[in-house]
Amino acid sequence: MNILKKLIANMDINAIAVNVEAKNWVEAVKIAGEILYNLGRVSQEYIEGMIKTTKRLGPYAVIAPGVALPHARPENGALELGMSIVVLRTPIDFDSPNDPVKVVIAFSAPTKSEHLELLKEIGKLLSTTVLQKKLKHAKTPNDVISAFKEAIVNYEVINNADY
Amino acid sequence: MNMSLNLKEILREEMQKKTVLINPSVLNESYLPEYLLFRDEEITQITKHLGRFLSGLHPGHLLIHGPPGTGKTHVIKLVAKNYNEFTRENGINSKMIYINCKDKTYYQTVVALLHELDVNFPNRGFGVAEAVDTLTKHLKMENERYIFVFDEIDKLKKTYKDKEDPMNALIYRMSRLDELLDKDAPLLIMISNMSNIVEKIEHATMAKFTPKPIYFREYNTDELYQILLDRADHALDPSSFSKESIRYLAELIQKNERDLRWGFRVLVEAALMAKEKITKELIEEAVKIVDNDILIQVVKSLSNHQLVVLWSISFLEASSILPVTGELYQVYKLICGELGWRPRSMRHVMHYITPKMENIGLITSREKGMGRGRGKTLVFHIEENPHKILKIVEEILSERTHGKFKPNEIPELLQISFQRRR
Numbered sequence: 070m071n072i073l074k075k076l077i078a079n080m081d082i083n084a085i086a087v088n089v090e091a092k093n094w095v096e097a098v099k100i101a102g103e104i105l106y107n108l109g110r111v112s113q114e115y116i117e118g119m120i121k122t123t124k125r126l127g128p129y130a131v132i133a134p135g136v137a138l139p140h141a142r143p144e145n146g147a148l149e150l151g152m153s154i155v156v157l158r159t160p161i162d163f164d165s166p167n168d169p170v171k172v173v174i175a176f177s178a179p180t181k182s183e184h185l186e187l188l189k190e191i192g193k194l195l196s197t198t199v200l201q202k203k204l205k206h207a208k209t210p211n212d213v214i215s216a217f218k219e220a221i222v223n224y225e226v227i228n229n230a231d232y
Numbered sequence: 233m234n235m236s237l238n239l240k241e242i243l244r245e246e247m248q249k250k251t252v253l254i255n256p257s258v259l260n261e262s263y264l265p266e267y268l269l270f271r272d273e274e275i276t277q278i279t280k281h282l283g284r285f286l287s288g289l290h291p292g293h294l295l296i297h298g299p300p301g302t303g304k305t306h307v308i309k310l311v312a313k314n315y316n317e318f319t320r321e322n323g324i325n326s327k328m329i330y331i332n333c334k335d336k337t338y339y340q341t342v343v344a345l346l347h348e349l350d351v352n353f354p355n356r357g358f359g360v361a362e363a364v365d366t367l368t369k370h371l372k373m374e375n376e377r378y379i380f381v382f383d384e385i386d387k388l389k390k391t392y393k394d395k396e397d398p399m400n401a402l403i404y405r406m407s408r409l410d411e412l413l414d415k416d417a418p419l420l421i422m423i424s425n426m427s428n429i430v431e432k433i434e435h436a437t438m439a440k441f442t443p444k445p446i447y448f449r450e451y452n453t454d455e456l457y458q459i460l461l462d463r464a465d466h467a468l469d470p471s472s473f474s475k476e477s478i479r480y481l482a483e484l485i486q487k488n489e490r491d492l493r494w495g496f497r498v499l500v501e502a503a504l505m506a507k508e509k510i511t512k513e514l515i516e517e518a519v520k521i522v523d524n525d526i527l528i529q530v531v532k533s534l535s536n537h538q539l540v541v542l543w544s545i546s547f548l549e550a551s552s553i554l555p556v557t558g559e560l561y562q563v564y565k566l567i568c569g570e571l572g573w574r575p576r577s578m579r580h581v582m583h584y585i586t587p588k589m590e591n592i593g594l595i596t597s598r599e600k601g602m603g604r605g606r607g608k609t610l611v612f613h614i615e616e617n618p619h620k621i622l623k624i625v626e627e628i629l630s631e632r633t634h635g636k637f638k639p640n641e642i643p644e645l646l647q648i649s650f651q652r653r654r
Contacts, residue, residue: 132652133651134654166653188643
């Protein structure tokens with residue numbers, strides 16, 4: 070959990086938006102991408118890449134019930150490691166068995182290895198229903214950060230436990 | 233090349249390695265024994281039929297069918313050997329010619345027959361009409377009475393030019409040779425291991441062909457045991473095996489619905505591993521090796537797109553996602569995109585690629601309702617362990633794409649593997 074742990078520890082409060090209204094999945098992805106762009110983590114091209122990858126992934130863009138994970142390849146304009154989290158007011162459909170989506174987590178990584186590693190770490194963390202639930206019910210950016218911090222600690226306790 | 237390797241020494245060592253196999257050729261697929269156990273009835277029936285042909289009668293054609301590994305080819309080769317020896321010894325103008333049709337087109341089969349008849353005919357450049365015409369002319373001139381054996385007729389290869397089924401075309405043409413010859417046509421023996429071969433022959437073809445069917449039933453466990461024991465007696469060091477281990481192998485053939493060819497391969501593999509004795513454990517070990525070899529061989533025979541589809545089904549199963557039509561196509565399309573290939577249409581994948589793999593026995597499919605008013609979908613299932621298939625396909629695809637296929641480095645696939653569903 071090295072990359073994710075570092076990202077969460079240094080998380081800018083402006084990278085999280087709660088109670089956001091979006092008309093459709095494209096707009097939701099754009100909002101998450103714009104946050105990364107405004108923080109200087111990605112270029113405009115990356116946002117287009119995120120929409121294309123979401124289309125390519127089809128039903129798999131929604132990684133867990135209610136949680137979508139849009140991202141593009143590093144070569145599509147990822148400038149720095151970054152993550153943005155958008156909690157929607159009204160859930161929207163991504164045309165996936167895991168619809169409707171309430172939480173959109175976008176991320177960027179400048180290298181291929183960091184991209185794969187970060188994706189793996191987020192994927193592992195989101196496999197627990199506790200984090201999924203906490204994110205969906207987050208009212209403030211701090212709720213989101215503490216949900217992640219708690220999930221990382223729990224994950225490390227379970228995986229480092231000496232049985 | 234690694235110069236530290238002494239290849240000639242390796243060859244010598246392997247060649248001179250002491251094994252319990254004293255006569256390995258006896259267990260080869262091509263080995264033709266002098267006798268066949270438990271097939272006396274069929275051998276006698278066929279030989280009597282041919283004896284009548286020798287007497288001047290035309291007793292009609294034969295259609296030999298039965299499951300694989302039941303001795304059809306061996307019986308006919310044994311009969312052919314004796315028939316040709318008999319006619320030669322007695323100065324009779326008659327000959328039996330054997331042609332295996334597997335992977336041959338209709339044209340190539342007729343050309344192979346012409347070559348067996350010592351007729352000079354080019355392998356390519358002409359059409360079936362010319363080949364049949366040459367055959368007819370040759371038969372008209374010849375006084376010899378022929379028996380043509382066409383083995384594995386259902387395995388004839390169809391070309392894009394073929395308007396009709398090559399098997400039916402071949403049988404139709406061969407059985408109507410008499411109309412072109414104005415004399416007795418050759419006696420035909422067609423062999424197939426399709427259980428419904430009679431249904432596959434069209435009415436128009438059957439009207440003239442009207443063969444006498446001879447069915448080769450499967451061997452029972454005791455017969456399998458006797459045959460294996462007989463071959464083991466000839467092929468192996470007598471002190472290297474027990475009757476119990478041979479019986480165990482016969483039981484495995486029956487239990488796993490395999491045939492004698494598989495049994496011989498297992499026996500060879502076990503014999504190569506045995507230091508002194510072929511034990512039950514060694515047989516089990518050999519089964520794993522042979523089955524794995526067969527699996528790799530089958531997977532290697534698939535086309536690139538078939539391999540990607542197979543990989544996609546295995547990947548979804550390994551990721552605990554139900555491989556239904558839409559989800560399978562999504563993964564398939566993703567990989568094609570990564571490899572820079574134009575994906576086949578969904579219709580092509582579902583109507584041509586998956587049914588082919590189902591026929592081979594690599595996958596199965598079943599219909600599943602998607603809920604009220606939402607129609608039905610197909611759910612696919614890998615018959616083998618999906619992780620094993622993933623590994624095999626990855627190796628083959630990586631080789632074919634010169635290392636371009638690296639699924640572990642595709643983020644979209646990684647994301648799919650982390651899918652959690654309700």
